[in-house]
Amino acid sequence: MALRHYTLDFxxxxxxxxxxxxxxxxxxxxxxxMTETVHDTEGHGYLATFIGKNGRLxxxxxxxxxxxxxxxxxxxxxxxxxxxxxxxALEKKLKSLLHGNIRGVxxxxxxxxxxxxxRYWPTADGRLVEYDxxxxxxxxxxxxxxxxxxxxxxxxxxxxxxxxxxxAESDLPYTQAIMGRGKENYTGKEVLILGGGDGGILAEAxxxxxxxxxxxxxxxxxxxxxACGSVLDNLKGDCYQVRMTxxxxxxxxxxxxxxxxxxxxxxxxxxxxxxxxxxxxxxRPTGKYFTQGNCANLTEALALYEEQLxxxxxxxDFSKEVVCVPSYMELWVFYTVWKK
Amino acid sequence: MALRHYTLDFxxxxxxxxxxxxxxxxxxxxxxxMTETVHDTEGHGYLATFIGKNGRLxxxxxxxxxxxxxxxxxxxxxxxxxxxxxxxALEKKLKSLLHGNIRGVxxxxxxxxxxxxxRYWPTADGRLVEYDxxxxxxxxxxxxxxxxxxxxxxxxxxxxxxxxxxxAESDLPYTQAIMGRGKENYTGKEVLILGGGDGGILAEAxxxxxxxxxxxxxxxxxxxxxACGSVLDNLKGDCYQVRMTxxxxxxxxxxxxxxxxxxxxxxxxxxxxxxxxxxxxxxRPTGKYFTQGNCANLTEALALYEEQLxxxxxxxDFSKEVVCVPSYMELWVFYTVWKK
Numbered sequence: 085m086a087l088r089h090y091t092l093d094f095x096x097x098x099x100x101x102x103x104x105x106x107x108x109x110x111x112x113x114x115x116x117x118m119t120e121t122v123h124d125t126e127g128h129g130y131l132a133t134f135i136g137k138n139g140r141l142x143x144x145x146x147x148x149x150x151x152x153x154x155x156x157x158x159x160x161x162x163x164x165x166x167x168x169x170x171x172x173a174l175e176k177k178l179k180s181l182l183h184g185n186i187r188g189v190x191x192x193x194x195x196x197x198x199x200x201x202x203r204y205w206p207t208a209d210g211r212l213v214e215y216d217x218x219x220x221x222x223x224x225x226x227x228x229x230x231x232x233x234x235x236x237x238x239x240x241x242x243x244x245x246x247x248x249x250x251x252a253e254s255d256l257p258y259t260q261a262i263m264g265r266g267k268e269n270y271t272g273k274e275v276l277i278l279g280g281g282d283g284g285i286l287a288e289a290x291x292x293x294x295x296x297x298x299x300x301x302x303x304x305x306x307x308x309x310x311a312c313g314s315v316l317d318n319l320k321g322d323c324y325q326v327r328m329t330x331x332x333x334x335x336x337x338x339x340x341x342x343x344x345x346x347x348x349x350x351x352x353x354x355x356x357x358x359x360x361x362x363x364x365x366x367x368r369p370t371g372k373y374f375t376q377g378n379c380a381n382l383t384e385a386l387a388l389y390e391e392q393l394x395x396x397x398x399x400x401d402f403s404k405e406v407v408c409v410p411s412y413m414e415l416w417v418f419y420t421v422w423k424k
Numbered sequence: 425m426a427l428r429h430y431t432l433d434f435x436x437x438x439x440x441x442x443x444x445x446x447x448x449x450x451x452x453x454x455x456x457x458m459t460e461t462v463h464d465t466e467g468h469g470y471l472a473t474f475i476g477k478n479g480r481l482x483x484x485x486x487x488x489x490x491x492x493x494x495x496x497x498x499x500x501x502x503x504x505x506x507x508x509x510x511x512x513a514l515e516k517k518l519k520s521l522l523h524g525n526i527r528g529v530x531x532x533x534x535x536x537x538x539x540x541x542x543r544y545w546p547t548a549d550g551r552l553v554e555y556d557x558x559x560x561x562x563x564x565x566x567x568x569x570x571x572x573x574x575x576x577x578x579x580x581x582x583x584x585x586x587x588x589x590x591x592a593e594s595d596l597p598y599t600q601a602i603m604g605r606g607k608e609n610y611t612g613k614e615v616l617i618l619g620g621g622d623g624g625i626l627a628e629a630x631x632x633x634x635x636x637x638x639x640x641x642x643x644x645x646x647x648x649x650x651a652c653g654s655v656l657d658n659l660k661g662d663c664y665q666v667r668m669t670x671x672x673x674x675x676x677x678x679x680x681x682x683x684x685x686x687x688x689x690x691x692x693x694x695x696x697x698x699x700x701x702x703x704x705x706x707x708r709p710t711g712k713y714f715t716q717g718n719c720a721n722l723t724e725a726l727a728l729y730e731e732q733l734x735x736x737x738x739x740x741d742f743s744k745e746v747v748c749v750p751s752y753m754e755l756w757v758f759y760t761v762w763k764k
Binding site: 085086087089091093094095119121123124125126128129131133135137138139141143145147149150151153155157159188190192193195197198200202203204206209210211212213214215216237238239254257379380381408410413414415 | 425426427429431433434435459461463464465466468469471473475477478479481483485487489490491493495497499528530532533535537538540542543544546549550551552553554555556577578579594597719720721748750753754755
């Protein structure tokens, strides 16, 4: 079962006249045959709960400092028109009761809680965003992580690893950014992809070694074909080879710019430093190391990463750019690193 | 004042053993010196409210069909670490009490309710999204609409008209899309911009007539300079002229693809048809009419718009493309229309 949770908030210029506000709403709750319980808040405003049929619950708070909040919870199968009417009636009545004292009214899209198809996948900087996800395509636990592929109406299938949005079929800008945005000529070059189990980069590149979670490959081969095409159908092509090597240190790059670590090290940054150092060591003198950094808002994590770049055993320079990846709901920073 | 509202939900394989679950949490609420009220739900599971110091409120529901929900509301000034600890304790305890029966646990980023800086601006397709807005730059009512310019850490200043996100300083892709994505040569061409008070298009184009809300111009000239540059500083340049004409029919194009109408017509689609028809009539035979359509998910509204294109007094053809506008949090459809 799932719960729909509506909120309706009034921001006031001055504290509301509590008794008249509460009294003014009574007829609405009576009409709905809802049972009221008034709570003692120890001086923190008025709080009442109203319980109605079908498990409907309304929580009314008149805060002492100029805020009135209404919560309405109902079961997903409840009559949506009836619930909307109740909320409309409360909004209309409150607007008239608080008239002249209202700074703002906010009625958010209802939260759906406990649904089989989870639409809420917060951004890396911790903001609440609701995706237009309408079905679960794939949901399995590998030995290393939870792998979800969820279908979004606008973004196509989205790969979500341990709750982090990794790549959607709409996200060619991600793949282009991490490959140097068309400024690199890959002809005859050797490419090592760390991570990349979604096949997006492999679909664009030529010769590479991939350390990868076989189950990510399996899921993406079937469900992310707009991103990976047919390159994951065979693990060896004319000019590429997919190597599944699960090292004692696991090489799964996460959206937050860290790696998932299962052994060896308990310091993620320390581990990232190790991988970076090893990567730059195997880089040819004229080679380039492309990597995603973090969301543009996590400036401290970005600064920390750049600090690490300054501490590698080979001295490097780097450039960065901010890219809009469609399914991310936040701008993302990509780095290009090369040996000095 | 503002309220922080936390949610913590457990999706279960089978209904929870209600008495033992509730009993198991008691010590936590007792430690917090919270006062419990158990409610009669008329057979719709267990519902208890707990009221603690500083106006803290917890709502615990054990639904009969395999869902446990926890709501925690506290004032914004409350001790965040303490509140986090309480929620952590509840999550940990519930995980142990429901062990073996848990399909999913969801703890969303807290909703902030009633804040002076509103971070929630739903998408055109009605999804809840939280922006990284940290301050109100401008907030005024003109004779026609509410005009907000809010600062986002990643997108820069965002223009919001009557609650619809219109354009952010990050949104060059919008301006590029509505100008034909670099495929049009504007040299020596006459350009008429309908809407466009943010100056983004004007900043890119050459000669034009704009019917516009003076207050949108004023706000954007000052606060959206990354989008409009200096073109709004003077209403007449060497090759452009800004005409403020508030017609008896008002020409403000909204994000949902409709116009705001203040007189003449009470049917938005009818009005849109009129504007479209007039626009195509004044279009040169080789001219192009660029317009934004709607969000990619509102397929019915898009179909309706395309139907309207088929009913103009001059027959037209059109093409469309889907564009990722950074601050929109959803893909957007743009149309190019020309005379057959």
